[in-house]
Amino acid sequence: MCGIIGCAGRDGDTLDVLVEGLSKLEYRGYDSAGVALSGADLDVCKCAGKIADLRSAVENRDLAGSVGIGHTRWSTHGPPTDENAHPHLDCTGDVAVVHNGIIENYQSLRDELATAGHRFKSDTDTEVVPHLIEDALADGADPESAVREAVGRLDGSYAVAVVVAGVDTVFAARNDSPLVLGLGEDAYYLASDVPAFRDHTDRVVYIDDGEFARIDGDGWTVSDESGAVVEKPVDTVEWDPEETGKSGYDHFMLKEIHEQPRALRQCLQGRVDELGGQVDIGDLGTLNPVAVQFVACGTSYHAALYGAEMFREVGIPAQAFLASEYATSPPPIGDAFVVGVTQSGETADTLSALREAGRRGARTLAVTNVVGSTAARECDHVLYIRAGPEIGVAASKTFASQQAALNLLSLATTNVTDGREIIAALRDLPGDIQEILDDSRAREIAKRYRDADAYFFIGRGYNYPVALEGALKMKEITYEHAEGFAAGELKHGPLALVTENTPVFAVVTGDDERATKTVGNVKEVEARDAPVVAVTDGESDVERYADHVLEIPAQHPRTTAVTANVQLQLVAYHTAALLGRSIDKPRHLAKSVTVE
Amino acid sequence: MSVRTAVVLAAGEGTRLRPLTRNRPKPMLPAANRPILEHVFDALIAAGMERIVVVVGYKHDRVQEYFGPRYRDVPLTYVMQEKQLGSGHALLQARSAVDEPAVVLNGDRLIEAEMIHDVIAAFTDHDGTAALSVVERPDTRQYGAVSLRNGEIVEIVEKPDTDEYRLINGGVYAFDPGIFAAIADTPRQEGELALTDTIARLVERERVRGVKTGGMWVDATYPWDLLTVAREVLARGRTVEPEREPSVWVDENARVHESATLQPPVVVGPDCEVGPGTVVGPDAALGRNVTVGANTTVSRSVLDADTRADAGSTLLDTVTGQDVRIGAGSVVPGGRAEVCIDGRMFDDQHLGAVLADRVRADGCVSFAPGSLVGPSAHLHTGVHVSGQIDEGVEVVR
Numbered sequence: 007m008c009g010i011i012g013c014a015g016r017d018g019d020t021l022d023v024l025v026e027g028l029s030k031l032e033y034r035g036y037d038s039a040g041v042a043l044s045g046a047d048l049d050v051c052k053c054a055g056k057i058a059d060l061r062s063a064v065e066n067r068d069l070a071g072s073v074g075i076g077h078t079r080w081s082t083h084g085p086p087t088d089e090n091a092h093p094h095l096d097c098t099g100d101v102a103v104v105h106n107g108i109i110e111n112y113q114s115l116r117d118e119l120a121t122a123g124h125r126f127k128s129d130t131d132t133e134v135v136p137h138l139i140e141d142a143l144a145d146g147a148d149p150e151s152a153v154r155e156a157v158g159r160l161d162g163s164y165a166v167a168v169v170v171a172g173v174d175t176v177f178a179a180r181n182d183s184p185l186v187l188g189l190g191e192d193a194y195y196l197a198s199d200v201p202a203f204r205d206h207t208d209r210v211v212y213i214d215d216g217e218f219a220r221i222d223g224d225g226w227t228v229s230d231e232s233g234a235v236v237e238k239p240v241d242t243v244e245w246d247p248e249e250t251g252k253s254g255y256d257h258f259m260l261k262e263i264h265e266q267p268r269a270l271r272q273c274l275q276g277r278v279d280e281l282g283g284q285v286d287i288g289d290l291g292t293l294n295p296v297a298v299q300f301v302a303c304g305t306s307y308h309a310a311l312y313g314a315e316m317f318r319e320v321g322i323p324a325q326a327f328l329a330s331e332y333a334t335s336p337p338p339i340g341d342a343f344v345v346g347v348t349q350s351g352e353t354a355d356t357l358s359a360l361r362e363a364g365r366r367g368a369r370t371l372a373v374t375n376v377v378g379s380t381a382a383r384e385c386d387h388v389l390y391i392r393a394g395p396e397i398g399v400a401a402s403k404t405f406a407s408q409q410a411a412l413n414l415l416s417l418a419t420t421n422v423t424d425g426r427e428i429i430a431a432l433r434d435l436p437g438d439i440q441e442i443l444d445d446s447r448a449r450e451i452a453k454r455y456r457d458a459d460a461y462f463f464i465g466r467g468y469n470y471p472v473a474l475e476g477a478l479k480m481k482e483i484t485y486e487h488a489e490g491f492a493a494g495e496l497k498h499g500p501l502a503l504v505t506e507n508t509p510v511f512a513v514v515t516g517d518d519e520r521a522t523k524t525v526g527n528v529k530e531v532e533a534r535d536a537p538v539v540a541v542t543d544g545e546s547d548v549e550r551y552a553d554h555v556l557e558i559p560a561q562h563p564r565t566t567a568v569t570a571n572v573q574l575q576l577v578a579y580h581t582a583a584l585l586g587r588s589i590d591k592p593r594h595l596a597k598s599v600t601v602e
Numbered sequence: 603m604s605v606r607t608a609v610v611l612a613a614g615e616g617t618r619l620r621p622l623t624r625n626r627p628k629p630m631l632p633a634a635n636r637p638i639l640e641h642v643f644d645a646l647i648a649a650g651m652e653r654i655v656v657v658v659g660y661k662h663d664r665v666q667e668y669f670g671p672r673y674r675d676v677p678l679t680y681v682m683q684e685k686q687l688g689s690g691h692a693l694l695q696a697r698s699a700v701d702e703p704a705v706v707l708n709g710d711r712l713i714e715a716e717m718i719h720d721v722i723a724a725f726t727d728h729d730g731t732a733a734l735s736v737v738e739r740p741d742t743r744q745y746g747a748v749s750l751r752n753g754e755i756v757e758i759v760e761k762p763d764t765d766e767y768r769l770i771n772g773g774v775y776a777f778d779p780g781i782f783a784a785i786a787d788t789p790r791q792e793g794e795l796a797l798t799d800t801i802a803r804l805v806e807r808e809r810v811r812g813v814k815t816g817g818m819w820v821d822a823t824y825p826w827d828l829l830t831v832a833r834e835v836l837a838r839g840r841t842v843e844p845e846r847e848p849s850v851w852v853d854e855n856a857r858v859h860e861s862a863t864l865q866p867p868v869v870v871g872p873d874c875e876v877g878p879g880t881v882v883g884p885d886a887a888l889g890r891n892v893t894v895g896a897n898t899t900v901s902r903s904v905l906d907a908d909t910r911a912d913a914g915s916t917l918l919d920t921v922t923g924q925d926v927r928i929g930a931g932s933v934v935p936g937g938r939a940e941v942c943i944d945g946r947m948f949d950d951q952h953l954g955a956v957l958a959d960r961v962r963a964d965g966c967v968s969f970a971p972g973s974l975v976g977p978s979a980h981l982h983t984g985v986h987v988s989g990q991i992d993e994g995v996e997v998v999r
Binding site: 252254255261262265268271274275276278279281430433434436437438440441443444 | 625658662663666667671680682855857859871873877878890891892893907908910924925959960
């Protein structure tokens with residue numbers, strides 16, 4: 007889990023471009039970072055810590071070179087230390103490598119290289135790569151062939167970038183980890199993600215698995231494993247780099263919570279026709295699935311649970327699977343349509359599950375936020391959630407946009423119900439969420455229960471995934487113990503954990519059987535002296551049994567599951583803020599998990 | 603010397619516009635179907651500004667969320683005025699963000715780019731430390747009156763009680779960075795720092811240029827003024843939506859049924875839906891994501907974002923806040939009325955009704971001319987509303 011960057015052709019500011027680019031990739035990992043610049047010699051600076059620490063470390067160094075590479079790391083092999091930070095060097099110090107991914111056969115390669123006399127300085131899998139290149143160079147290969155030879159020996163996932171002393175070229179290769187080129191005026195870039203160089207250019211080339219790329223001051227080339235040049239399309243990206251600024255908010259997460267009305271407008275724009283009761287998401291409307299299997303991880307998995315419920319509601323068998331389980335223990339797929347929900351489109355577990363489904367002949371769909379991401383390109387179909395970039399590691403607006411997009415998917419692919427009522431409710435979402443943002447009492451709740459022993463969340467039906475997501479948000483950013491349960495499950499075990507110091511957040515909307523039964527579960531909790539916070543639209547009588555109420559507007563059950571979640575986001579945010587946590591970059595977590 | 607930086611004061615609530623300011627500051631209220639502040643930014647950009655510092659305070663989230671870090675490629679820097687202690691105090695908050703000459707103006711008044719141009723020219727040509735715009739008004743008693751001699755301000759008086767003045771302070775200034783020290787040195791009046799107090803001190807000591815300008819200079823003081831503002835904006839075509847027919851502006855992401863009639867001037871914002879048989883206009887502005895059901899009439903009205911008017915409603919001379927729901931068959935017949943606000947009577951105002959954010963009118967609700975309904979009030983089916991309804995009140999038959 008890491009971010010890599012490279013650039014060539016900059017006029018004297020290579021170092022600044024690399025460090026600034028890395029700061030835009032910090033969401034991919036931030037426990038150590040480093041850069042290598044190649045001129046006549048190779049200069050390397052790396053350290054444990056955030057990009058800010060690297061910035062101070064390079065201040066006292068005179069690093070120069072016309073080309074360079076950089077890395078921001080999230081540890082997989084070896085703890086975050088200066089030694090384990092990338093770039094990694096060979097024995098001569100003339101070859102520097104940055105890498106994102108996992109090299110599965112690194113132990114055998116390392117043993118072989120060590121036996122041959124190579125000295126290793128780190129615990130990382132990556133370090134085998136510069137030593138392999140060193141051997142190939144020693145055998146007389148030119149730098150590009152040496153890189154090819156070394157990469158050819160790797161099993162696993164990687165995006166690697168390489169510089170060699172005295173050579174003004176950056177070499178790169180990709181397999182199962184993202185890599186994109188940026189084409190500027192007289193300068194060229196490569197990175198794990200577009201924001202790294204978006205300040206300099208909006209013209210990009212996405213590298214595919216098995217391809218090699220090289221950039222220098224004069225241009226770029228992409229080639230396949232045999233070395234034949236590949237003609238690649240040049241795309242233009244639209245995201246405004248400044249959109250990644252915090253625009254006055256204390257945290258990106260709070261900004262992104264407040265952006266939800268806007269994100270939902272973008273998601274729905276041009277796709278819904280309330281008066282006509284129609285949804286238009288292009289050719290996806292003609293899919294008519296007989297069964298649906300969702301694969302996803304983390305917050306996206308909760309959106310997938312919500313999506314599966316919508317299909318089941320109209321009589322289409324649908325299930326949500328944890329992608330990491332699905333990839334290694336896949337269920338029978340039959341005629342099911344397989345939908346991967348992944349914000350980044352680069353989540354390694356979800357990509358594995360989708361590939362497994364593809365191998366078994368299933369049609370696949372990616373529901374993602376990132377245009378041109380691996381999931382978007384590898385699946386048969388793609389549905390963009392259009393939330394705009396999300397920087398906070400804990401997903402907020404993208405969950406709401408996933409919920410809305412999955413509503414569109416279910417409406418467009420199943421012609422069972424009149425869509426008018428749901429479309430009206432979806433169109434009301436921006437206003438409904440704004441109401442919560444204006445009036446929420448979540449901060450008071452957070453203040454009152456910031457010292458609780460644990461936080462529990464319960465809900466049924468569409469509100470069950472909301473309970474899970476509420477708990478996940480609380481865990482991620484407060485580091486406190488939190489669990490979400492299907493409301494009916496409480497009495498089958500977890501009730502033993504409930505005390506007067508464990509507030510229970512009950513999501514209760516509407517006044518149907520699900521609401522009535524959840525109110526029954528609330529009474530069980532109340533009888534055990536736990537404080538109850540009801541998140542409710544006021545339709546049921548849950549307020550009578552609750553100690554506190556977080557109100558949401560009464561609406562269709564599908565959209566109250568979106569608005570209820572906003573209240574829980576705010577509770578988690580304010581609790582974390584009161585506890586002084588690192589909200590945008592929680593410990594041990596990274597934004598898009600590109601390792602399995 | 604050119605001026606490329608502007609400071610926009612957008613921290614005040616605008617209490618006289620209550621109840622519309624319950625959830626956002628006055629600069630975010632709609633001028634037709636875009637916030638007043640957006641029109642101010644447009645004028646600044648037309649006048650060549652390359653950086654805009656926005657002083658925010660009351661409900662600042664709304665400003666920051668709406669505009670984000672830049673507007674039309676011009677970077678926005680937000681500075682916070684925690685307590686609203688006057689216009690001078692507001693400008694002082696921008697001190698750390700500005701170390702160059704800058705244009706200063708209010709974020710709640712619609713003006714022309716020429717006014718900004720003229721003030722900058724007066725400032726740079728005469729090498730002054732300050733320049734301000736001057737506007738001619740028949741009655742100056744509600745404003746800051748000024749006297750101008752040979753392009754120089756010789757006197758500035760807040761709300762004079764005589765009618766001998768003909769000119770007022772237009773509220774657009776250009777200053778050198780010395781203004782911050784001058785504000786800091788100005789004695790506070792009842793804890794507040796008014797920018798005009800500082801200017802009055804400058805007038806006594808050094809040259810302050812004044813420049814007379816014309817053109818649009820529109821301000822909303824009371825809620826019904828938003829109808830006048832919308833009319834000005836539409837008359838001048840200050841819209842961003844494509845012009846489908848003369849003075850009919852419709853966003854490309856709006857859906858207007860083929861049997862609906864749009865009477866110019868009218869603007870329909872993004873994501874709107876307008877049902878069959880419905881008439882919208884003249885002088886009507888629909889904000890983002892507004893829904894107008896079948897056979898509904900909306901004329902001389904401003905419906906702000908996310909508002910719904912269901913089938914068979916009639917809305918004349920109506921101002922709604924955001925996310926207002928007007929049930930089927932509701933009627934605002936419009937016309938002239940006596941409006942009472944904060945114990946003050948305003949005779950003969952052209953006002954159908956003002957419905958603040960998230961008012962819910964279930965259906966067949968009728969509104970007497972001049973009704974003011976507070977935020978989130980719930981009007982049950984069939985009620986007749988008149989006068990002032992407070993926030994959150996339930997009205998039943």
